Amino acid sequence: MKKTKKHLCALFDLDGVIVDTAKYHYLAWKKIAAEFDYELTEADNEQLKGVSRSDSLNRILEMAGKSLDEDSFNQFLHQKNKDYLIFIQEVKKDNILPGVKHALDFLKENKIKIGLGSASKNAQIILEKLEITSYFETVVDGNSVQNGKPHPEVFLKGSQLLGVDPEYCVVFEDSQAGIHAAQAGGMTAIALGEEKVFSDMDYCFPNFEALDSATLKTLF
Numbered sequence: 001m002k003k004t005k006k007h008l009c010a011l012f013d014l015d016g017v018i019v020d021t022a023k024y025h026y027l028a029w030k031k032i033a034a035e036f037d038y039e040l041t042e043a044d045n046e047q048l049k050g051v052s053r054s055d056s057l058n059r060i061l062e063m064a065g066k067s068l069d070e071d072s073f074n075q076f077l078h079q080k081n082k083d084y085l086i087f088i089q090e091v092k093k094d095n096i097l098p099g100v101k102h103a104l105d106f107l108k109e110n111k112i113k114i115g116l117g118s119a120s121k122n123a124q125i126i127l128e129k130l131e132i133t134s135y136f137e138t139v140v141d142g143n144s145v146q147n148g149k150p151h152p153e154v155f156l157k158g159s160q161l162l163g164v165d166p167e168y169c170v171v172f173e174d175s176q177a178g179i180h181a182a183q184a185g186g187m188t189a190i191a192l193g194e195e196k197v198f199s200d201m202d203y204c205f206p207n208f209e210a211l212d213s214a215t216l217k218t219l220f
């Protein structure tokens, strides 16, 4: 772990960081892609992580070499979300990924501000299902931004609402798009996931269990 300055706020991505809903986005998109006779692979899916619903559909259409008129495009967006909402029906607090609650408690005890920066329009519902809404001083989600990740808007808005300059913000992310968004915003990005996916990152941890109190103390 390289030596770092003390940060004043933590911005969390949601899907794939706090809860393993990334797999449900993948399954729902896989079904849509099959309708375009395209088999969406896990490697394709890495490119979709963190990307807004409509940008994701555009990327899948590009992969499949297909195009749609506006009505059909919107219908597929609706279908994808309908399937996704069925998948997440059973999500509950037991599904919070290991180590996340500990990190949230550590931050709270140390008076570090906590915000959510998610591309998802379903973020609020999921936080409620997980019963962790009260940890977040601000929630910036897919409903509150014009530009999706990798644009930094979602995180810049979060840091502004928390009143902390970007250079003192840490962003926890599992997606390439999200890491790029945090970096473009001038923040410290922490990748959660496999090192082979994030080989160029200063900070990469397999999950929050690897981010114990000693490691968190070096960041905050």
Ligand code: BG6
Pocket (backbone or CB within 6 Å): 014, 015, 022, 025, 048, 049, 050, 051, 052, 053, 056, 081, 118, 119, 120, 121, 122, 123, 142, 175
């Ligand atoms: C991100 C996910 O958090 O939210 C993406 O990583 C997803 O896979 C995006 O496309 C938008 O989510 P939603 O719930 O608004 O369709």
Ligand code: MG
Pocket (backbone or CB within 6 Å): 013, 014, 015, 016, 017, 022, 049, 050, 173, 174, 175, 178
């Ligand atoms: Mg994510």
